[in-house]
Amino acid sequence: MLKDAPIHASLATKDLAQARSWYADKVGWEPALEPPGTLVYQVGQSFFTVYESEYAGTAKNTVMNWIVPDLRAQVARLRDRGVVFEEYDFGEIKTVGGIMDTPDGNANAWFKDADTNIVGVLQDPGAPPDGLVATMIAAADLARAKAWYADKLGFQPVQEFEDIVVNYKSGSSDFSVYKTEFAGTAKNTVGLWRFVGVRPEVDRLKGRGVVFEEYDFGPEGKTVDGVLSDEQGNVVAWFKDSEGNILGLTEDQGELAG
Numbered sequence: 001m002l003k004d005a006p007i008h009a010s011l012a013t014k015d016l017a018q019a020r021s022w023y024a025d026k027v028g029w030e031p032a033l034e035p036p037g038t039l040v041y042q043v044g045q046s047f048f049t050v051y052e053s054e055y056a057g058t059a060k061n062t063v064m065n066w067i068v069p070d071l072r073a074q075v076a077r078l079r080d081r082g083v084v085f086e087e088y089d090f091g092e093i094k095t096v097g098g099i100m101d102t103p104d105g106n107a108n109a110w111f112k113d114a115d116t117n118i119v120g121v122l123q124d125p126g127a128p129p130d131g132l133v134a135t136m137i138a139a140a141d142l143a144r145a146k147a148w149y150a151d152k153l154g155f156q157p158v159q160e161f162e163d164i165v166v167n168y169k170s171g172s173s174d175f176s177v178y179k180t181e182f183a184g185t186a187k188n189t190v191g192l193w194r195f196v197g198v199r200p201e202v203d204r205l206k207g208r209g210v211v212f213e214e215y216d217f218g219p220e221g222k223t224v225d226g227v228l229s230d231e232q233g234n235v236v237a238w239f240k241d242s243e244g245n246i247l248g249l250t251e252d253q254g255e256l257a258g
Contacts (some may be wrong), residue, residue: 002205002249003154005195006173007049008040009064009135010248012056012188019050024112026083046098046173047131049192059186061138063117064242065176068131071107071123075099078111086110086118098099101231129248135191139243142166145177148242152210159166171195178245184244198235200228201249205239213238213246 013019020039023029032047033040039050048064068074075085075098085098088110092102102110106123113119115122120136139145146166149155159167169250195201202212212226215238221228228236231249 001154001196002193002201003172004049004061005193006171007175008173008194009050009133010189010192011050011063011113011115012053012059012186013050013115014054014056015114016052018114023050026081026113028081031207033138044128044130044132046134047194048133048135050127051189053188056117057189058115058188059116059138059190060182060258061112061180061185062120062136062178063186065120065122065134065136066131067122067124067134069123069125069129070126072245073226074121075109075133075256083111086112089190094152118205132174134173136185136196137175137177137190137241137243137245137247139177140179140181140245142177142179144242149177151209152205152241154208186213186245189238189246191245192250194250196250196251198237198251199227200222202237210239213240 016039023041029041029043031039032042037052041050043066056202079085085095087098088100089094093102095109097102098109102108108123108247109121111119111121121151135156144162146157146160149168155168155170161178165176167174167176170193206212206226213221214223214226215228216222218227221230223237226237234250236248238248240244240246
């Protein structure tokens with residue numbers, strides 16, 4: 001089932017080579033896998049995907065959080081490599097020198113990659129040494145989104161802050177649905193579940209009322225009954241949540257599933 005599978009943040013790029021170079025030079029990350037048109041990165045025991053899309057740069061919200069044990073040390077390291085941190089004013093709290101201290105004694109910071117994808121850096125002293133990444137999903141109406149994820153996908157929160165963010169576990173991974181005025185800006189896939197058995201899961205989710213998208217990629221093929229497949233056995237399907245976020249299911253890299 002979907003909730004037993006890992007979800008990977010999915011970041012769009014207009015230039016895969018440029019994105020690969022940026023993450024290597026600025027963050028020090030190299031892809032674990034490079035399927036056609038895609039870079040798959042491993043951070044600790046978590047993963048995220050960068051892929052080519054004409055819609056790169058459309059997302060105006062945070063698309064991924066990198067959770068680290070020592071934020072200030074990580075910010076200093078990244079700045080030495082040329083990463084520029086954003087300044088935000090949220091009213092009662094704001095960043096100072098690119099870092100926002102939080103009421104729980106931790107801290108947040110944000111940077112943009114070469115395609116202006118916004119990546120958050122969060123401090124959690126309990127995080128593994130290399131940290132881990134979590135998918136961020138924007139919501140205009142958090143209560144509506146919470147109900148949708150429960151009713152349609154079967155997810156229940158592991159933690160929530162009223163009208164701010166709802167945190168979930170999916171398999172070995174984490175994702176958050178959070179309230180933002182920029183919900184709906186992303187025109188690209190923002191999260192991707194990887195597991196074996198996509199077709200039966202598509203049927204199961206259809207039975208729960210999930211509507212799968214139909215896409216025509218020209219020479220690369222098109223979806224049939226909501227599923228895109230090829231001769232190599234790759235299978236992908238996409239749906240939209242209550243907030244208009246595009247989410248995908250794939251089993252094109254079985255070694256990352258489960």
